[in-house]
Structure formats: structure tokens, C-alpha cells
Amino acid sequence: MTNQTYLRMRLTGSPAGFSLRWRTLAATVILAAIPALAGHAQQAPATEPAAQTTAPAPEAAKPEAAKPTPAKPAPAKPAPAKPAEATDGKNMGKYQVHSMVDLGGRFAEKNGSHAMWATMINQSTGARVLGQEVRMHTLDPHKTPFFDTLSSSSFGYGGDPYDTTYLNLSKGKWYDFASNFRRSRQYFDYNLLDNSLLGPSQLVAQPDSLHLFNTVRRSTDTLLTILPVSLVSFRLGYNHGTHEGPSYSTIHQGGDVQEYQWFRNAIDTWVAGVDYKPVQRTTFSYDQFLVFYKGDTNYRLQGPMFVLPDGSPVSVGVNLLTTTNCGTSGTANFGPAVKNGVVNPFCSGTTVEDQNAPTRTSFPTEQFRFASSYWDKVAMNGRFLYSGGNSRVNSFNQTFVGFNSRTFFREIVDTGALPNGHLANNKRVNVNGDYSIRAEFTPIFEVSDVVNYWDVRVPGRTAWNEFTLKGVATQKGPPVVYGTSLLTPLNDPSLTASTTLNTDAHYLAHKNAGNTVLGTVAITPQFKFTGGWRFNARQIKVDDDPRMVWHQNWLLLGAVIQPSHALRVNLNYDLMHSQSANATTTPSDTYTREAPNRISDLRARVQSKPAKWIDFSASGIAYFADNKDPLVNHKEHNTDVSFTTRIIPAESMSLELDYAYQSVYSQTDLCYTATPPPVGAGSGGTCQFTGGGNPYRGNGLYKAPTTFFNGMFHYTAPKYVAMGAGVRVNSINGYAEMLSPYQVPGALQSTYWTPYADLVVHIAPQWSWHGDWNRPDYAESGPAGPAPRDFNGNIFTLGVKYAF
Numbered sequence: 048m049t050n051q052t053y054l055r056m057r058l059t060g061s062p063a064g065f066s067l068r069w070r071t072l073a074a075t076v077i078l079a080a081i082p083a084l085a086g087h088a089q090q091a092p093a094t095e096p097a098a099q100t101t102a103p104a105p106e107a108a109k110p111e112a113a114k115p116t117p118a119k120p121a122p123a124k125p126a127p128a129k130p131a132e133a134t135d136g137k138n139m140g141k142y143q144v145h146s147m148v149d150l151g152g153r154f155a156e157k158n159g160s161h162a163m164w165a166t167m168i169n170q171s172t173g174a175r176v177l178g179q180e181v182r183m184h185t186l187d188p189h190k191t192p193f194f195d196t197l198s199s200s201s202f203g204y205g206g207d208p209y210d211t212t213y214l215n216l217s218k219g220k221w222y223d224f225a226s227n228f229r230r231s232r233q234y235f236d237y238n239l240l241d242n243s244l245l246g247p248s249q250l251v252a253q254p255d256s257l258h259l260f261n262t263v264r265r266s267t268d269t270l271l272t273i274l275p276v277s278l279v280s281f282r283l284g285y286n287h288g289t290h291e292g293p294s295y296s297t298i299h300q301g302g303d304v305q306e307y308q309w310f311r312n313a314i315d316t317w318v319a320g321v322d323y324k325p326v327q328r329t330t331f332s333y334d335q336f337l338v339f340y341k342g343d344t345n346y347r348l349q350g351p352m353f354v355l356p357d358g359s360p361v362s363v364g365v366n367l368l369t370t371t372n373c374g375t376s377g378t379a380n381f382g383p384a385v386k387n388g389v390v391n392p393f394c395s396g397t398t399v400e401d402q403n404a405p406t407r408t409s410f411p412t413e414q415f416r417f418a419s420s421y422w423d424k425v426a427m428n429g430r431f432l433y434s435g436g437n438s439r440v441n442s443f444n445q446t447f448v449g450f451n452s453r454t455f456f457r458e459i460v461d462t463g464a465l466p467n468g469h470l471a472n473n474k475r476v477n478v479n480g481d482y483s484i485r486a487e488f489t490p491i492f493e494v495s496d497v498v499n500y501w502d503v504r505v506p507g508r509t510a511w512n513e514f515t516l517k518g519v520a521t522q523k524g525p526p527v528v529y530g531t532s533l534l535t536p537l538n539d540p541s542l543t544a545s546t547t548l549n550t551d552a553h554y555l556a557h558k559n560a561g562n563t564v565l566g567t568v569a570i571t572p573q574f575k576f577t578g579g580w581r582f583n584a585r586q587i588k589v590d591d592d593p594r595m596v597w598h599q600n601w602l603l604l605g606a607v608i609q610p611s612h613a614l615r616v617n618l619n620y621d622l623m624h625s626q627s628a629n630a631t632t633t634p635s636d637t638y639t640r641e642a643p644n645r646i647s648d649l650r651a652r653v654q655s656k657p658a659k660w661i662d663f664s665a666s667g668i669a670y671f672a673d674n675k676d677p678l679v680n681h682k683e684h685n686t687d688v689s690f691t692t693r694i695i696p697a698e699s700m701s702l703e704l705d706y707a708y709q710s711v712y713s714q715t716d717l718c719y720t721a722t723p724p725p726v727g728a729g730s731g732g733t734c735q736f737t738g739g740g741n742p743y744r745g746n747g748l749y750k751a752p753t754t755f756f757n758g759m760f761h762y763t764a765p766k767y768v769a770m771g772a773g774v775r776v777n778s779i780n781g782y783a784e785m786l787s788p789y790q791v792p793g794a795l796q797s798t799y800w801t802p803y804a805d806l807v808v809h810i811a812p813q814w815s816w817h818g819d820w821n822r823p824d825y826a827e828s829g830p831a832g833p834a835p836r837d838f839n840g841n842i843f844t845l846g847v848k849y850a851f
Contacts, residue, residue: 682714
């Protein structure tokens, strides 16, 4: 339906070439190791080799397997002095250089749902730059005029969904330069999201999500600081980010059709700033930001396309049943919507549906900051920001050609009616700031106060011209006079043309002010208590409506108990109550209807080290919130308990065990119409009679108890081998209110577990071979619904690393 074959091949490769790539990559890794093995053989003495005087260079980060802890080297036997090894680097020219390169590849085999594999794993077979790093440090700053230190690292290139490069340069007191590039690909096709769920009798099969996307984010960040340690220093920066790729959406026009859209957003940010340090531990800063946003997403009609009696392609939408009849009852045009692939022209259908709405936004922003701890017992910082943004939609055009059997529209064309074809012009003014101070009055008592203020105003206006061609209904007669259909020419005299100018303007103002005061007292060296209060006032005004105001009051309590160096306990408790500040203009106690107006949040954390070789920690959360408004009846809670233990009985081995249980629960009254109603549907209560019938009342129940376990074991043999193995398990046994008989629990009842293992072999000085394996396995215990989502597979990573 969404023509995913090409996209999938781009993501995961062709299965036909899998074995060839496997053999090629294996040969590459083996050949890469041959020079190291040869060099090692040439260097090996006839007697037992002397012990290394330094540990092997640490291994580069790998996405799935944790690092083994290098073994502590054995005492070296007396031996002739030899040059420094990897940890000392090499002197090259006027720099000491450390470098590492890790080359290899991944081998991925998968079974089950390719869509879910790409959504959750997105790994494929191919060569990789598993890691690269270089660090340079000057031997004599007077002889290196351009930079004293340089560091660069990268990973993921060659096919991983995430790849990154970092580059940093500095020259003593003259400058610091930092930059990075990040790229990430996200593929999404969870077929229960945005699915019509019409069951087996739906005309258009939907084994994939109607909102599938395959997008890539690219981000480049740079920052140059000039004279970083001087009285006055300067900052210049540039950031560029794009988010683009093919995606799908739906639109309620004509026949609820699916749209193909090339999604593209881009943002450029220019930064300039100055820092002034007049006295010790005090800095005043001024920043200027220029942000430019471009939104160039456009869409056009996507299939599946049927045909009209004259052979023209047409879409009948995504929510049509095979049993649907349309046309005028009692006439020859009444019959099935689609018969033998041919659409009844008197049914709703779409032949053209596209939109172009290029959006341009600018946000010039000024910011002033200061931070000072000039006095030993007083620290403060503050910030003030002003931003005035402008946004416009240029050259707007939305076109529908088809037939809507409810309204008889044959064509609708909307275009921008503001100057130069603009659809909308909006402004956004943002003024915000904060100030905090912490003062220590005595060695056992201190007070802090944080004040924040936020004021946003958004006026906007829009105007568009709407051109329509409206047809006529079929007259049953006698005699029968057939009306407008999908075959009616756009220049037919029976169609009525009209053009309407539409205008609209709105204003939104949102103001938020708050104050948090905390006092901390160290009653004894082993017990510290914190208590405080937070007040927040929120105001919202929309157009000419009365200003709405809410007040929030928070009680904040905390304690730290540390009876010994081996045990520490942290406790925090927050209690919030929100209410309307004016019952006349603000009828509810929350600024969104389903938000809670009462919150109780208890958090605890325990850290313990009962022995030198054991670390233990545990944490818990008990969060409860509700909104007793009779039109809402909202409840939510989150309880969480987790434990982690790390056992290191010897420097050559370690064991880590993690366990967590979390239960997320919420319910909110909701009203809906369903034909036929689901089993157990209730009516009455707060749901009132409407023109569409008596809505049924639901509770929007959602419960997701989740269990997580992770176990890892690592062993490092002296000098040559390090290995590890473990397993991660994530299990959910939840449920939710189902309003459709074809709705299934999906991920709410699922298990996702991944066993994994890794091995590192130091094959020669400065050379190592490594491999790791993991097996992701995702399975749902409920019915499949539109299409199965279970999958499993194996991912092997082989690499050779050289470091000095």
C-alpha cells in the first residue's frame, strides 16, 4: 500500500546479497588482522615474552556490549628498557600523538516483521568505521603557532542509523574551538498507529501504519571562543540542522485519503556573545541569537489507486468497507463503491489532493546573564531574555479535485490572500528571566530563592481565497436526472463556480511567574533536612475572552541521611495543589482539562557499599495525581521500584544485576459514538445528548506494568583476552480501554529481550581483535491485528583496532 519495498532495501539491504556481504566482510576483518599477526610473529622471542608494563589501550565504545575492565598488569620481570607503548603515544613533529582506528563490519540476519525490525533496531549488514580517535598535544607551545591541542573522534559510519564526529582545537589563552556533526535515521512503521481498524472487510488493506516515515536528522554545531581566560572573551557559533525524508499522512478531504509527503524542516542559528570577568568568580555575559527556520514539507495524493469507468485513476480513501454502497437509492447509480477494481463514479473519490505551504520563521533573540560567587557564602546568577519572532506562510496552495458525495463539491482550490500570496503572518514576543541566590547563614543553615518570569504574546492573522465548483444531486424522478459524479467534466455548465475571501485573526497571551524558596539545615553531620515552598501563577488570554488565571502551591520536603560512609539515603516529597484564581473567568482548576490539580510525589534513593567489592543502590517513586472535576474525573499514578548491584570480587571480573518494576496508570472520562457499540459500553453520566445521538461514556483506561532485568558478567584474562555476556529483558503486561472490536493490545502486551556477548583478543602490541553478538527478540502475546509485528534476529560485529 505504501510502496515500502524500495525504502526497506535502502534500510536493511537485499536478502539476496546477504551471504556474499557476510563472506566479504569476514575476509576483510581477517586480512586486516594479518599484518598485526605477522608483526607479532616477527617480534615474538623464543622464550616467554616479558609482561607488558602498561595495560592495553581502552576499547572504543560499542553500541551493544559494555566494556570489559582491563586487568591490572602483573609485576614486570627485569627486562631491557624498551620504548613507551600505546598509552605514551608517539612524538610526531612537534606534537605528542595518540591515535586509534577500529574498522570492521556488522552482520545482521532477521526474521519476522521487517517493518518492526527497522523501527526498533534498524541495523543492516555492511562495513563500518566502528571507532576513530586522534589526540595531539604540543611538545612546545612556542613552536606550534596554530594549535596546542587537537582531539577528534567518530563512530558509526558505513551504515549505522547513528553516526557522529567531534573535533576540538585550542591554542592556550588565545582560542577554543569545538564542533560536531551528528546524523540519525529514524524509520517508523508501527501498524497499529493511524490505522483504520475496520477489520477484515475493509476495502483497502492496511498492514502498515498510514503515517509511516523514514527520515534523517543532520546537525552541525560549531563554537569558537576567543581569549577564553582573559578579562573579556568573545564567542561565535553556528548551528545547522535538517530533518527530512519520505513520510505519509492522511487528510480528511473527499474520502479520507492517504498523502505522500516529502518532509523537510531546516533551522540555522547564528550565535555571538561576549563574557566580562571584572572580579574573581564573577562573569557577565551578553548573547545574540539569530534563528532562521524553513519548513518546506509538501504533499500529494498517495494510492492505492483504483480506476473510474473511463480508466482514470482515483482514490476512495482508507476507511471504506467492501460492503459499502453509494449513489442514490432507487436509481441505477446505486451500488458497491468498488466492483472488480472499478469505482462507482457517484461515490466520494479523489483524483488530486496536494498542498504547498512553505513556511519561513525568524527568531532574533538577546540574552543577558550573570553568575557570581564572589563572596564565599553567597552565590547568585540571573538571566534576562527578549525575543521577537516573525513567521509567514508563502505561496500557499491546496487543491482538491474529485467528488464529495455529502457536499457535492467537484473541486476546491485554496490560495493565500495576503500580499504576495501569503496565507498567514504571525508574530511571537517572548520576555523571560530568572534570578537565584543561595546564602549560607551558618555552617549548618542555608537558604536559596529562585524567581522566574515568562511572558509570551502571539498575535496572528490569516486570509485565503477559496474557489469551489459545486455540483448537483441526482433527482430520482421520474424521470431520473443524474447529478454530479467523478466523471463530470470540470467545465460542465451544471457546476456552480464561486470564490470566497476568508479572513481570521487571533491573539494568545501566556504569562507565568513563580518563586521557590528552600531552606536547608544540617541537624547533624549524618542528617540534612530541606524544606520549602513554591508558588506559581499562570495567566492565559485568548482573543477577547476574559483573562484566565490559575495558582499553584507546592510543598517541598527533602532529607539526606548518611549514618556512615557505606550508606546514604535521599528522600524527597512534593505536594501540589492547583486552583482557579477567579471562578467567574476561570471555571476549571487546571489550564488543560485533563491535567491534574493535585499531585503527590515521593522519591527515595539508597546507595550502599557494604564491602569494598560490592556497590548496591535502590530507588523508588510513588506518584499520584488526580482531577476531580465531574466533567473530567482524571486519575493517574506511577509507581517505580528499581535495584542495581555491582560485584567486583577481583580486578579481572565483575557482575552487574539490575531490576526495575514500573506501573503506569491513568484514566479520564471520555465520550464517543460507535455503531455498533463495543461490548460493555456505558451511557449517561457527564455525556449529554448531541445531534449525532447519545454518546457512550468511556474511562480512557490505560495501565502498563513493566518489568525490566539486566544481568552482565565480564572477565579479563591477563594481557590477552577479555570477554563478557549478559541479557536484557523488558516485559509489559498491560491493557487499555478498547473502543473498536478490531483493536488489539499490541506493545501493551509484549516482551523484548536481548542476550549478548563480547570478546576482545589482544593479538599484538597495539593491535586487538574484537567481536560481539546480540539477539533482539520482540514478541506480542495478544492478537496480531492488521499484520504481525513480532521479529527476532542476530547482529554480529567484528572489528580490528589499532591504537598507539
